[in-house]
Amino acid sequence: MDPIKTRREGAILEVTLDRPKANAIDLATSRIMGEVFAGFRDDPDLRVAILTGGGEKFFCPGWDLKAAADGDAVDGDYGVGGFGGLQELRNMNKPIIAAVNGIACGGGLELALSADMILAAEHATFALPEIRSGTVADAASVKLPKRIPYHIAMELLLTGRWFDATEANRWGLVNEIITSDQLMARAWELARLLASGPxxxxxxxxxxxxxxxxxxxxxxxxxxxxxxxxxxxxxxxxxxxxxxxxxxxxxxxxxxxxx
Missing domain, CATH: 1.10.12 (Lyase 2-enoyl-coa Hydratase; Chain  A, domain 2)
Incomplete structure (x- = not known):
């Protein structure tokens, strides 16, 4: 099955990461995402993108550890744009909205941080649990202390603890908390507003x-x-x-x- 589904309406592109059961990203999926977002960047008729996850439980838990166990190297070829196709994609000068529909942890939270605005479903939860696996959340270590208060960012990085959408909103990590059944409607409403802009x-x-x-x-x-x-x-x-x-x-x- 295609792990990335796209929907295009006018100047808006919706990108859905859909890899049951958890929407984890392996090397092949990352390369597809890079191609999708590079195509969005280079298409003059597209102005805004929405990124979300398939289902209602997971936005993205990050790196696919099962694929890693089967031979995907953590330093392998993620494709254009790096992990998830966004984190290192050069000249991405169009607005991107992340609609976090569930769990966003590790590289999944880092992927959301690559967006310009983050909307969260009321049941969404977040974490950077890499510390518990003896590794580093590298992109989050660069970005998070610049987005939220330094001491809070360091606590989240150093402890790997979970936090909910309410706390994420309190620290300014997400723009809005939306009921689950209205998350995508609100994302599209915001995208249409941006698409009408300069x-x-x-x-x-x-x-x-x-x-x-x-x-x-x-x-x-x-x-x-x-x-x-x-x-x-x-x-x-x-x-x-x-x-x-x-x-x-x-x-x-x-x-x-x-x-």
């Missing part, structure tokens, strides 16, 4: 945020004002930039063309 501005925002993560404020601002970021340079020279100003002055909704 794609060149989204690209510039994501490019700036990535660049600024490892820069001090003035260096980041210098690269923006000198138009050294390709997406910002494209935006400032675009018709969409002019359209935004015209629509405002004419008191109408802008028509974004992405160019």
């Amino acid at each position: 794609p060149l501005v989204y690209a510039a925002i994501k490019d700036i945020v990535r660049d600024a993560e490892d820069s001090n404020f003035q260096d980041a601002m210098n690269r923006i004002t000198k138009r050294q970021l390709r997406s910002v340079d494209t935006l400032y020279a675009s018709g969409d930039q002019l359209e935004g100003a015209r629509a405002f002055s004419e008191k109408r909704d802008p028509v974004w063309k992405g160019k």
Whole structure:
């Protein structure tokens, strides 16, 4: 069975990780996910993606340990974009929404952290249990202390304890908690809102945020004002930039063309 299912509606792509029983990711699945997300990135007609898991119990528990026992190397070929196709995918300048429909632990939580917004079903639970297996949650160790309070991030990394959607929301790890039966409806509602927005501005925002993560404020601002970021340079020279100003002055909704 195909472990990745996609649904396309207008400018929105829904990607469902569907590998019963737990939606764990092996090397082959990771490579497929990389191809799917690279295709989304490179398709000019797509603007927003939703990532979720099949079923109601698991979003993703991360690495498929059964596949590892059968010979999948932990340092094997994950494909373009690294583990899950997102964590290291370059130039991903389109919004991605993670709709966490259940357990998200280990690499599954790291995969959710690769999204720009996270919606969680009310029964969703989270953990980084790698510490208990004598290994490191590498991507989470890089990202989590930048997303939530440092001491909370370190506690979660060092203890591997489980936490629920309410706590995740309290620390700002998820944007919203949604009832299970409304999770995907809310994800699509948000995706449609984003799809109606200016794609060149989204690209510039994501490019700036990535660049600024490892820069001090003035260096980041210098690269923006000198138009050294390709997406910002494209935006400032675009018709969409002019359209935004015209629509405002004419008191109408802008028509974004992405160019």
